[in-house]
Amino acid sequence: MTKKINIAIDGHSSCGKGTLAKYLADQFEYCFIDTGAMYRAVTYAIHQENIDLKDRDAIKTLLHTQNISIEVVENTHQLNIEYKGVNINEAIRMPAISNQVSQVSEIDIVRSYLVEIQQEMALKKGVVMDGRDIGTHVIPDAELKIFMTADAKIRAQRRFDELQKKDVNITYDQVLENIVFRDKTDSTREINPLIQATDAKILDNSELKLEEQNYIAKQWVLEKLSQ
Ligand code: DC
Numbered sequence: 321m322t323k324k325i326n327i328a329i330d331g332h333s334s335c336g337k338g339t340l341a342k343y344l345a346d347q348f349e350y351c352f353i354d355t356g357a358m359y360r361a362v363t364y365a366i367h368q369e370n371i372d373l374k375d376r377d378a379i380k381t382l383l384h385t386q387n388i389s390i391e392v393v394e395n396t397h398q399l400n401i402e403y404k405g406v407n408i409n410e411a412i413r414m415p416a417i418s419n420q421v422s423q424v425s426e427i428d429i430v431r432s433y434l435v436e437i438q439q440e441m442a443l444k445k446g447v448v449m450d451g452r453d454i455g456t457h458v459i460p461d462a463e464l465k466i467f468m469t470a471d472a473k474i475r476a477q478r479r480f481d482e483l484q485k486k487d488v489n490i491t492y493d494q495v496l497e498n499i500v501f502r503d504k505t506d507s508t509r510e511i512n513p514l515i516q517a518t519d520a521k522i523l524d525n526s527e528l529k530l531e532e533q534n535y536i537a538k539q540w541v542l543e544k545l546s547q
Pocket of ligand 1: 333334355356357359360421422425450451452453454502506
């Protein structure tokens with residue numbers, strides 16, 4: 321049987337973790353698990369139901385209603401996320417959700433609920449999972465851990481360009497502000513903050529072209545697979 325490994329990609333907001341994860345998943349026919357999308361899905365549901373973030377009972381009930389569906393689609397090897405039967409893969413990327421998701425991801429019951437789903441998905445190996453606490457907490461035994469980062473201003477410009485293409489009404493300064501805020505909240509929260517795993521390989525893509533970054537990471541995977 322072909323050897324399969326798990327790949328954990330952690331790092332700052334908007335530095336292209338998802339793009340790299342998707343690339344590696346396509347190259348090696350692995351599953352791409354975007355854990356940020358899971359935190360966004362819960363944020364979306366909280367937002368839809370107008371739940372106060374301090375109301376832990378309401379959040380607990382929401383998580384147990386089974387209205388949030390997070391599944392790996394068999395033929396695409398990617399997540400499909402639905403709320404009450406409606407696909408929300410696009411809706412969870414909107415600024416209203418981006419602005420609240422860091423606070424939601426600080427909530428212990430939300431984290432433990434999602435981490436359990438993530439760990440279950442990684443059991444069979446062959447996943448590329450991206451997030452903030454993947455290499456340190458979710459799959460600390462991942463064979464390859466990558467920690468991605470890039471200059472905040474460069475990240476903001478890339479994200480702003482993406483949102484412009486989708487006609488989202490937002491300024492560059494607002495995007496930068498959101499990124500700086502999320503970096504701070506993600507790195508300083510009490511439970512499973514964003515920190516670099518000691519055995520992670522660092523990938524700073526501020527000055528890298530997409531192809532260069534992909535090449536570097538692919539070599540790391542090949543190295544691990546040949547060990
Ligand atoms: O990767 P992203 O920007 O879509 O993630 C959205 C938010 O979810 C981010 O602000 C931090 C949080 N997150 C987290 O706390 N832990 C993860 N494993 C993934 C994301």
